[in-house]
Amino acid sequence: MATVPEAQIFEIEQFLEEEREKDLLRFTTAGSVDDGKSTLIGRLLYDSRNVYEDQVRSVTKASVNGSAGPIDFSLLTDGLRAEREQGITIDVAYRYFATARRKFIIADTPGHEQYTRNMATGASTADLAIILIDARKGVLPQSRRHTFIASLLGIRRLVVAVNKMDLVDYDEGVFDAIRAEFLEWHPHPDQCYFLPLSALAGDNVVGRSRNMPWFSGPALLEYLETVETGAQAAAIDQPFRFPVQRVIRPNQDFRGYAGQICSGTVRPGDEVCALPSGRHSRIKTITTFNGDLEAAFAPMSVTLTLEDELDLSRGDMLAHADRPLGAAAHFETRLVWLNQAPLDVARRYLLKHTTQLVSARVTAPQRMDVHTLASEPVAALSMNDIATVEIETSKPLFFDPYERNRATGSLVLIDLETNATVAAGMIVQAVAAHAVRHTGPVTPAERRARYGHRPATILVGPREALATLVERRLFDRGCAAVVLHNATEDGLRALEAAGLIAIATGADGPELPDDDARAAEFIVTRLLEADQNFEEGGGI
């Protein structure tokens, strides 16, 4: 008697064990109005048995007054009333389903051109995008727009789903022509999986279609279950980045820094550098509710303690000492404008980046034409515009280019008056020295905005190796620093006037620690502290 239930329990325990091993694929879907996107998702959920009976019943009931046939799959996903009335999806909807191999989160984003911002929203957390194309219509301007936004937001894996193949008699020629046209415009065949299907008829959605024997690739679900986007592996392989979210201080004996690891892996004993202070320490513990860990990696939320009292606060960044990241207050950024109120280059906005909230100005907008990919300078940006801009912040941000690191390369802009989220930004790079747009002479303030620091002269005495090491440390932090051997007073003055940090070797120098690494850290720390405390009007 007792053995039967025990066997059952064992099976379910095994199932739970397997569940724990499953990974997650987040994908987004984009298509133009009437491309059949909602139908495709409804079909995917229904055919993979991820729809509840009562949901099907309520959809069948809702269709009585509407237009559809037996089961209208699109009604499974079209949630809001206004949408049901208008018959189009107008906001991002998130859907969840699972198969024996994987768990999935779908960001179902509306295809209407005026709702570009929703597509960007859905794509921001996705590792794969399904671009729907109506077989009868071919590649439309919107298809290009969706593909462009997906790439812009860092998605490197596309499923180009040529839908409604049943309406073109499952014609291979139609499919081939669309593929050729698409690749002509988006020449990245390694990133694209072209798939002929019919969401309404169910061809190539869950099972392979018998109506298209000329196509031998996997159906959509099989592809989604097995594709490796490499996104999480990439995040773990990146250098360690940890924005301090909160200081955890329950008593005098414990000071921990709570946050979510943006990228990389960290272990106790690792040498880390804190920004903006530039001070170094080692990881003491990785503390969690379930006990201390021997290693932690992206995207885990953990609490780190350090060997030394560095007194960090929210917005500071921890990185491995040998893999520093950029610090700058002036960047080139790609921007998607999300709000009805246009960009005003004269106003200040709030900028949120990792756990930092700073004041920012946006200048020099160059709007991109997503069809020709050409840019043109414009006075303002309006809703759904995509542009390259320059952003200057009140404090330096600690960043990587978005292309390399989504978490440390992304930002949003917030309107100070309405509190609305008005733009999404992807950092390209710190603004380079030669990209001057002003006509008059370059001012010290402009130099400072460009370099993110004030000019300074550092004397290191005869220690050339130390000079080289200091330059490396400063260079890696995004500073403009040069080494000068046996420099003259005039030479140093000229460098200072140019806004640079001069590291000068010579006969004289201050007293410094004998060890080069310690001396370099001492210099860099003092320099940055001085830069922060500095009153307007001169060098360090």
Added chain:
Amino acid sequence: MARLSYLSTLEAESIHIIREVACEFQNPVMLYSVGKDSSVMLRLAQKAFYPAPIPFPVLHVDTSYKFREMIEFRDWYTAKVGVKLIVHTNREALDAGATPFRLGTARCCGLLKTQALLDALREGGFDAAFGGARRDEEKSRAKERIYSFRDSRGQWDPKNQRPELWNLYNGRVDPGESIRVFPLSNWTELDVWEYIHAEDIPVVPLYFAKERWVLERGDSLISLEQDFVPRLPGEKPTLVRCRMRSLGCSPCTGAIRSDADTVPKIVEELIGFRRSERENRVIDFDQDGSMEIKKREGYF
């Protein structure tokens, strides 16, 4: 290759959200409904600030029609976790005789849940309130943001929600306005149970199957744990092996026939299940699109 599992990914995301709110708001509160999702949310809050205590109180809106076992569990578990508990009840409406039988479920919920919640948030001066709602629960929730903006009357405008990109949440509000925060947005019912199992999180015993006295009405089983529901002529209680799939007010939450008396058995039952969990909540079927209407009015 190291890779974070699905559940751990969800956990990390939720902890990030909870910490973010605690850092960016003056006075957050966590809505605590005593259900399984609340149990998970409370555990995530413990984890977010460990080894420090949870830095905000939890709020239970008690309609007075809750199951007795829920109230016992609430008092025991919040004390065990060591979090401050605030209980709010719309006494005025109850004194005026508010019951689902007299008012209908829509008005009863409006007074005892929505109104009581808004009053409690206003009285406490809370500028952010965590809720345990999940996007997979119901269609209109699929579009809910993680930070859901509410105007100064606590109302939700589906057309005027802030775009939400990456994990960069915008928590800026003016005085009187607030944000409802849903750290479990991306969890499904199955995920919640799997996490309860993996983390050994206590939940109200009503979730586990046992013989209970119920009234059988159509497909619904009405629990008689508390004697709120007036009998129809000739109606007799029967003893049925059943459990609750979601916990609301006793008169409006149906039980389901079940043998699942452990968490693994509940998971097993769910895998075979093809019914969404809110189906047994009478309130969702009041009107077409009824959850969306309640949300516009301020319901969680």
